[in-house]
Amino acid sequence: MKPQVLQLNPILIPAINEELASLYQMHKLFEMSDPAAFLREHGAAVGAVITGGHTGISREMLAQLPNLKVVAVNGVGTDAVDLAYCRARGLPVTATIGALTEDVADLAIGLLIAACRNLCAVDRFVRDGQWERQPSPAAIPLARRFSGMRVGIVGMGRVGRAVAVRAAAFGCRILYTDLRRMDDIEHAFVPDLVDLARQSDALVLCAAADKAEGIVNAAVLDALGPRGYLVNVARGRLVNETDLAAAIEAGRIAGAGLDVFVDEPRVPAALRQSDRTTLQAHRASATWETREAMARMVLDSVAQGLAGQRPALSLTT
Numbered sequence: 001m002k003p004q005v006l007q008l009n010p011i012l013i014p015a016i017n018e019e020l021a022s023l024y025q026m027h028k029l030f031e032m033s034d035p036a037a038f039l040r041e042h043g044a045a046v047g048a049v050i051t052g053g054h055t056g057i058s059r060e061m062l063a064q065l066p067n068l069k070v071v072a073v074n075g076v077g078t079d080a081v082d083l084a085y086c087r088a089r090g091l092p093v094t095a096t097i098g099a100l101t102e103d104v105a106d107l108a109i110g111l112l113i114a115a116c117r118n119l120c121a122v123d124r125f126v127r128d129g130q131w132e133r134q135p136s137p138a139a140i141p142l143a144r145r146f147s148g149m150r151v152g153i154v155g156m157g158r159v160g161r162a163v164a165v166r167a168a169a170f171g172c173r174i175l176y177t178d179l180r181r182m183d184d185i186e187h188a189f190v191p192d193l194v195d196l197a198r199q200s201d202a203l204v205l206c207a208a209a210d211k212a213e214g215i216v217n218a219a220v221l222d223a224l225g226p227r228g229y230l231v232n233v234a235r236g237r238l239v240n241e242t243d244l245a246a247a248i249e250a251g252r253i254a255g256a257g258l259d260v261f262v263d264e265p266r267v268p269a270a271l272r273q274s275d276r277t278t279l280q281a282h283r284a285s286a287t288w289e290t291r292e293a294m295a296r297m298v299l300d301s302v303a304q305g306l307a308g309q310r311p312a313l314s315l316t317t
């Protein structure tokens, strides 16, 4: 009998799916017509769970899997898994630490350039045939320069640091905030987020969401101001989305580049309808290269957990 693995989200790398299917009896919850019945009838047989970073797994579902040996998160954020509960249960929870840093930082810079150079709005202008109808350069508002901007990074972990390296290469001045000053970073540390926003032309959110829900609120957005840009490649709930929608609608900030939202896949109409926003569908790590590297880490973690070893990437054991 092959060990049984419960998979909560699709993996988009065919070779990894083949490998998983050859090693384990895979149960794909996202394809089941009655997931609750599966959990009731077969939950006790499941030895490993594979889930996504922002989707995680509920405590209720974990409780229905009493013989679980590992939860392998196919992502770096573990805010959607109750780590304290898993720790108390002696259950390893692994994450794909380090695999997606470069891709997420790349997208942050891409979103920031797209936002301040109006790339998507002008793409629509050309695509819709409006350029032909209004060929005067005056029909397209001037954009803002990215090179040399003051970039405020919120969360100086792996992704924040990779964003800093990229932005510095564009001649940007880097400022940052985090729970504490980092001794190994020479960039300006600004403890207060409102102060950071006031001193920045763009705020880039790279922080974990656990302790920072709603930190980007109306006061922060107003400090960023009508020439300021917000980029979020971390978690939607870092931002008070109602405040953000209001600031975008009123032009109280210049624009936003957003890959993540509070209630994905739902995006507030005010953000969808504005030319000031550049929107992505939570896909900062979604390249072949990174998703394959992530899935390989997941495969290793599942194998280690099922073999009764402490997985190398465990955060809880």
Ligand code: 8YV
Binding pocket: 009, 051, 052, 053, 054, 055, 074, 075, 076, 077, 078, 100, 282, 283, 284, 285
């Ligand atoms: C992924 C993420 O989209 O790593 C994370 O925490 O949110 C993203 O990289 C997701 O985990 C894919 O499963």
